[in-house]
Amino acid sequence: MTKSDTRILAPQPGLPAPTASWHDRKGLVQIGLLALLLLAPLAAHFLGHVYYVNLASRVTLVAMAAVGLNLAIGYGGMVSFGHAAYFGLGGYVAGISAYHAFDLTPVIGWPVAIPGSDSMLAIWLVAIVVCGLLALAIGAVSLRTTGVYFIMITLAFAQMIYYFANSWPTYGGEDGLPIYLRNTLPIVDTNDALTFFLICFGGLTLSLALTSRIMKSRFGAALTMARLNDTRLATAGIAPYPIRLVAFVISAMITGLAGALYADLNGFVSPTMLSWHMSGELMVIVILGGVGRLYGPLAGAILYVMMETLLGGLTEYWKLFLGLVLLLVVLFAKYGVMGWLAGRERHE
Amino acid sequence: MSDAVLTLAHLNKRFGALQATSDVSLDLREGEIHALIGPNGAGKSTLIGQIAGGLKPDSGSIALAGREISTLSVAQRARLGLGRSFQVSSLAEPLSVKRNVMIAVQALQGHSFRFWKPVQRDESLLAPAMQALERMALAHRADTPVSELSHGERRQVEVACALALKPRVLLLDEPMAGLGPEGSARLTELLEALKHEVPILLIEHDMNAVFRLADRISVLVAGAVIAHGDGAEIRGNPQVREAYLGD
Structure with missing residues (x-):
């Protein structure tokens, strides 16, 4: 490319940036975020700071949970204030399964005995299925409403599950349930902090790739239209409700899988994971990063956990500063950190 | 009758x-x-x-x-x-003209629960959409976001969306x-050309x-x-x- 070409292709004020260079910049930001997330714990590992490797795992899992939520909020226009239900349920699947594996008692004794298991693969599968079924039930009811009512009804369902977990003594009630031995995978040692981080990192990249692929497909086109103009979608002959419901279920499955890993990271699951604070935290991360931006949840999670760690070390009132940052983002960077770093999203 | x-x-x-x-x-x-x-x-x-x-x-x-x-x-x-257009245009503003029409083609082809193949270069969606746009003399605007169209062009997109359904x-x-x-x-001219292809109830x-x-x-x-x-x-x-x- 000659110099004069570059000048012509440079974004001019008032005109949309040429697609090619815009893609380049977005791609660079995305690769940069992933590289940062991957390299920081590697460096920490070789410097012997296990704490920071685990912190990176936390960022990764919170980001993954938010990727799930972003599919509902950002791509589907369904503002769920109850995604902690799936995050926590995924966590409880890991916790309960490990508890029974440790105890050598069945999870369910009748009509068929289902034993506990400390196999992550089995736990992930169950977490995905169970969270999908829960989201199917909750979504089927909630998606009959819109707007504020949808927000409130998803919150109400999640709170029901929270209070249930809080008051059910079998699995620790409000004290929560410890996972004494981290669940296992064939071949690799999940107790190694870096190995566990890489598993989480794999989960995050997979959910990002899945979201990207889905949104480019016919289903994604229909979901986008359901968000932008559901009358247009119905007029074309596609009923919006089933499209939204399926997206809601996929969203919950991703968040649920992140929850199962999160319980294993902490070696502990408690109703806190199910509480509305958790739902709010995930929402804040999505908004910070940029609603409906593929890498928004990752950018948001990095920012959130960094603020929590750095400011939280200085003052217990760190959420005041989080509030200020959120305020600034909402007021001045409408498209979140990703919009600020990579420019506005353009549809093809 | x-x-x-x-x-x-x-x-x-x-x-x-x-x-x-x-x-x-x-x-x-x-x-x-x-x-x-x-x-x-x-x-x-x-x-x-x-x-x-x-x-x-x-x-x-x-x-x-x-x-x-x-x-x-x-x-x-x-x-x-039943294909219809609205009194007040009802299109997805940020999407391109093409994408607005393609959703109708997608609907016509059957269910939308396909999660893998990208639509962007899917000829089976694109070709009929472009055909409908050509009927409405709007093929040259296919890649323009609807938000940048004139009022009249939006009307044409609406009719193209309805046409892409191959309506009765x-x-x-x-x-x-x-x-x-x-x-x-x-627009009268364009509609006149459609007249014997599909019956129109015109309000x-x-x-x-x-x-x-x-x-x-x-x-x-x-x-x-x-x-x-x-x-x-x-x-x-x-x-x-x-x-x-x-x-």
């Missing part, structure tokens, strides 16, 4: 004390443009709502190609071949509304367009059809002149 594609029979709709649709019966035949005219508040929009599926009639029947559709949803009616019936709700004389003449205020396009005209006043006929008959009908044409 054996060749009627769309038949409304004794349709009634009441909002409280207001009889918005009063015993309306009319039909749309293969190969014709049937215009529905009437002053503001005559109940045209209510009638369209009932045909397209947003409103449920209190009584009466609506048949599309011999099939009763008055209890079906908007999406179901669309799948049976086109229901056009005031397509000329808000267009200048030039835009109106242009319109623009009398020039109506008299030029319509084979038959029905006049709606206060929810009831007060006159039926071709252009000359309607122009000569004293009742219509009094109620609508303003003499």
Whole structure:
């Protein structure tokens, strides 16, 4: 490319940036975020700071949970204030399964005995299925409403599950349930902090790739239209409700899988994971990063956990500063950190 | 009427004390443009709502190609071949013109629960969408976001979306509304070219367009059809002149 070409292709004020260079910049930001997330714990590992490797795992899992939520909020226009239900349920699947594996008692004794298991693969599968079924039930009811009512009804369902977990003594009630031995995978040692981080990192990249692929497909086109103009979608002959419901279920499955890993990271699951604070935290991360931006949840999670760690070390009132940052983002960077770093999203 | 594609029979709709649709019966035949005219508040929009599926009639029947559709949803009616445009454009603003039309092609091809293949370079979606856009003389705007289109162009996209459904019936709700004389003449020309391909029920205020396009005209006043006929008959009908044409 000659110099004069570059000048012509440079974004001019008032005109949309040429697609090619815009893609380049977005791609660079995305690769940069992933590289940062991957390299920081590697460096920490070789410097012997296990704490920071685990912190990176936390960022990764919170980001993954938010990727799930972003599919509902950002791509589907369904503002769920109850995604902690799936995050926590995924966590409880890991916790309960490990508890029974440790105890050598069945999870369910009748009509068929289902034993506990400390196999992550089995736990992930169950977490995905169970969270999908829960989201199917909750979504089927909630998606009959819109707007504020949808927000409130998803919150109400999640709170029901929270209070249930809080008051059910079998699995620790409000004290929560410890996972004494981290669940296992064939071949690799999940107790190694870096190995566990890489598993989480794999989960995050997979959910990002899945979201990207889905949104480019016919289903994604229909979901986008359901968000932008559901009358247009119905007029074309596609009923919006089933499209939204399926997206809601996929969203919950991703968040649920992140929850199962999160319980294993902490070696502990408690109703806190199910509480509305958790739902709010995930929402804040999505908004910070940029609603409906593929890498928004990752950018948001990095920012959130960094603020929590750095400011939280200085003052217990760190959420005041989080509030200020959120305020600034909402007021001045409408498209979140990703919009600020990579420019506005353009549809093809 | 054996060749009627769309038949409304004794349709009634009441909002409280207001009889918005009063015993309306009319039909749309293969190969014709049937215009529905009437002053503001005559109940045209209510009638369209009932045909397209947003409103449920209190009584009466609506048949599309011999099939009763008055209890079906908007999406179901669309799948049976009812294409429509809106009085106020209803498109996805940030998306390109192409993508707006492609969703109709996708709907026509069957279910949307396909999660893997990207739509962006899917020729089976793109080609029919471009064809519909060409019919509306808008192929050159395919990649432009709808938000950057003129009012008239949006109308053309709406009709292209409806055409991409390969509809058995086109229901056009005031397509000329808000267009200048030039835009109106242009759209009239484009619609004239469609005339024998798909029957059109045209709800319109623009009398020039109506008299030029319509084979038959029905006049709606206060929810009831007060006159039926071709252009000359309607122009000569004293009742219509009094109620609508303003003499």
